[in-house]
Each structure stands twice: as structure tokens, then as C-alpha cells.
Amino acid sequence: MTTDANLKSADADSAWQDDVRAGVRHVRDLASLPLSPAERAAAQEAAVRHKVRAPKTYLDLIDWNDPADPIRAQIIPSPDELVETEGELDDPIADHAFSPVPRLTHRHADRVLLFPTYQCAVYCRFCFRKESLTSIGRGYTREALEDAFAYIEAHPEIREVILTGGDPLSLPDKALAEIRARIEAIAHVRLLRIHTRVPVVLPSRITPGLVGALQGRLMVTIVTHFNHAREITSDTELACRTMRQAGFVLLNQSVLLKGVNDTVEVLEELCRELMYRLGVKPYYLHHGDLARGMAHRRTSIAEGQALAGALRARLSGICNPVYVLDLPEGGGKVPLGPCYLEAQEGDNWRIRGLDGEMRVYRDVVGE
Numbered sequence: 091m092t093t094d095a096n097l098k099s100a101d102a103d104s105a106w107q108d109d110v111r112a113g114v115r116h117v118r119d120l121a122s123l124p125l126s127p128a129e130r131a132a133a134q135e136a137a138v139r140h141k142v143r144a145p146k147t148y149l150d151l152i153d154w155n156d157p158a159d160p161i162r163a164q165i166i167p168s169p170d171e172l173v174e175t176e177g178e179l180d181d182p183i184a185d186h187a188f189s190p191v192p193r194l195t196h197r198h199a200d201r202v203l204l205f206p207t208y209q210c211a212v213y214c215r216f217c218f219r220k221e222s223l224t225s226i227g228r229g230y231t232r233e234a235l236e237d238a239f240a241y242i243e244a245h246p247e248i249r250e251v252i253l254t255g256g257d258p259l260s261l262p263d264k265a266l267a268e269i270r271a272r273i274e275a276i277a278h279v280r281l282l283r284i285h286t287r288v289p290v291v292l293p294s295r296i297t298p299g300l301v302g303a304l305q306g307r308l309m310v311t312i313v314t315h316f317n318h319a320r321e322i323t324s325d326t327e328l329a330c331r332t333m334r335q336a337g338f339v340l341l342n343q344s345v346l347l348k349g350v351n352d353t354v355e356v357l358e359e360l361c362r363e364l365m366y367r368l369g370v371k372p373y374y375l376h377h378g379d380l381a382r383g384m385a386h387r388r389t390s391i392a393e394g395q396a397l398a399g400a401l402r403a404r405l406s407g408i409c410n411p412v413y414v415l416d417l418p419e420g421g422g423k424v425p426l427g428p429c430y431l432e433a434q435e436g437d438n439w440r441i442r443g444l445d446g447e448m449r450v451y452r453d454v455v456g457e
């Protein structure tokens with residue numbers, strides 16, 4: 091019997107599938123974009139280093155008259171990606187070195203990364219996992235994750251399971267429900283975290299069926315990946331509202347990208363719109379990782395610190411992300427500042443205020 095609910099769910103599914111079908115799915119689809127012949131040839135040549143994919147609604151955000159458009163910069167291959175600079179790495183944060191079983195990375199005691207798929211709804215040019223995403227045959231199967239689930243079961247110190255990839259929300263509802271059920275059957279796991287670009291690039295995929303697949307015993311946190319306020323639209327607003335109403339905690343991590351969001355005005359607008367319009371807390375502003383072929387999009391740490399300092403002075407605490415670097419060799423995410431402590435003299439600390447003025451603060455503690 092066909093019910094209203096079934097019809098609505100079928101409509102919701104056909105909307106995002108149409109969006110994917112009408113977008114760019116292969117290098118050859120670049121021919122359908124309004125690029126000049128020279129731009130198209132350059133993009134096709136650069137695409138050998140990293141796959142190309144983008145849904146139609148995300149492509150529609152591009153102003154094709156602006157060669158420096160911030161959406162275009164994130165998804166259209168650039169010849170600069172073919173330039174490798176000394177010091178760049180295949181695996182910038184050492185996912186593989188900390189992988190005791192396939193599809194899992196265990197770097198910090200209380201949490202693991204789980205990789206249910208290495209496929210994404212969009213392929214971001216700046217991706218630090220692009221070397222993993224180029225392999226074939228690395229989609230989701232239940233069998234592929236069994237060793238990872240057994241590892242989590244055997245490690246009671248693990249409290250959080252972070253689905254990442256690839257993009258976990260590019261999987262079908264059924265696969266997500268299976269993964270969620272398998273994780274929540276492990277009693278010591280408390281929180282399911284999902285790192286995803288889907289709410290940004292394919293918001294129609296955030297359907298009642300998808301959020302229902304993730305609801306269960308576990309606290310669910312969705313970490314979105316907006317990099318520019320131009321990515322915030324009525325569609326992304328609806329997607330985030332659907333997830334908030336499902337009871338999910340929403341956070342955002344951005345990557346600091348030269349030519350995309352490396353001005354205080356752009357970052358300020360992004361952070362305010364995330365919090366005030368989407369109800370998504372700006373969580374991290376990542377310094378660019380040492381992914382290969384990305385020197386043209388990386389800022390210096392000094393530039394990043396200056397931006398983080400300016401944001402600190404302009405934005406309220408709930409709108410402010412923490413500027414971090416995910417260190418090579420698995421050193422973890424460390425805050426890069428700026429630091430306001432200038433000196434210590436006995437119990438006195440000299441601390442710079444947000445107004446730039448130096449003040450003395452004395453430690454006053456009981457015996």
C-alpha cells in the first residue's frame with residue numbers, strides 16, 4: 091500500500107538524486123560548464139590528481155563571470171594543483187600510521203575515526219585525504235567494517251565514534267541505519283559524530299529518512315564544513331533546521347583557504363551566519379594541511395593568527411571558532427593562538443586585552 095509518508099519520502103529521495111544526476115560526476119562533465127576552452131582544458135588536465143564531482147545546486151552558486159569565485163575555487167580543478175611543493179605529504183595527519191585495523195584510525199584514547207566509505211558527494215580540491223579517495227573499490231560494505239567494530243568493542247576507553255571518509259552522508263539511509271545500530275550496540279560508546287560536506291553541497295539529501303536512520307541511543311553530533319557565507323542558502327538553512335529538530339548538535343569546521351576565505355570580513359560573515367541563521371556553532375578554523383598541490387591555497391601561520399585575533403575582537407564567544415593546526419605525524423589538533431599572555435612575574439601575569447592594552451592580573455588563590 092502506498093501511504094502519504096511513503097510518497098513524501100520518495101519525493102525527498104528523488105530531489106537529491108536529481109541534483110546529483112544533473113551535476114558534474116566525471117571529468118567529461120566539465121564540458122557542460124560555462125568555462126572558456128582554455129579554462130576547461132586546464133581543469134581537465136588538473137583533474138588527473140583528484141576526482142571531480144559536484145551536485146547541480148552547489149554548481150549553481152558559482153558566479154561564472156568571476157574567475158576568483160570562492161565556490162568555484164573549491165571544486166573546479168586548477169593547474170596549480172599539479173605543482174607539488176617540498177614538505178607536502180600524502181597523508182598529512184598520519185591517518186595510516188594510527189590505523190590498527192582497516193577503515194579505522196585511533197589517535198586519541200577516547201575516540202576513533204571510522205571510514206565507512208571513501209566516496210563523497212563533492213570532491214573538494216583542498217581535501218587532505220585526497221590520496222585515500224583516489225583508490226577504487228572502497229565503498230561501504232558491512233564486511234569491510236567488521237574488524238573496525240570488533241576493535242571498538244575490545245577498547246572500552248572509546249567513547250566517541252567519528253564517521254568520516256569520504257563523506258558518510260553520501261551513503262544510503264539503510265547503510266547509515268546499519269552502521270548506527272552496530273555502533274550503538276557497543277555499550278561503552280556514548281556519542282556518534284559525523285563529519286560531512288553534504289549539508290553544504292547537497293542539502294536536499296538531509297531528508298526525514300536520513301535523520302531517522304541516525305536517531306537512536308547515541309548523542310549525535312553533525313560537524314558540517316562550510317567555508318564561505320555564499321554556501322549558506324535557504325536550502326542549507328532547511329537542512330540544518332531538520333537536523334536541529336531531530337536533536338542533533340551542529341558544529342562547523344572551516345579550512346582557511348587563500349583566495350576563498352582569508353579575509354576577516356569573509357570569516358566574520360561566515361561565522362555570524364553559521365550561528366545566527368543556521369544554528370551551527372563555528373568550532374574549528376583549520377590551518378591548511380600539507381596536502382599535495384595545495385601551496386596556492388595555504389596561508390602562513392602568521393596570517394592565520396592575525397585573522398584569528400581580529401575575529402576574537404569582533405565576534406562573541408559562541409560565534410568564534412578555534413584556529414587550529416592538525417599536526418603531521420599524528421600530533422593532534424593544537425590551537426595556534428593568538429596568545430594574550432605576555433609575561434609572568436611572580437603571581438602577576440601581564441595579559442593583553444582585546445582592546446590591545448596591557449593589563450596585570452594577579453593570581454589570587456587559597457592556601
Ligand code: SF4
Pocket residue numbers: 209210211212213214216217218219220255256257286287
Ligand atoms: S567532502 Fe570531505 S573527504 Fe570529501 S573531498 Fe571534500 S573535504 Fe575531502
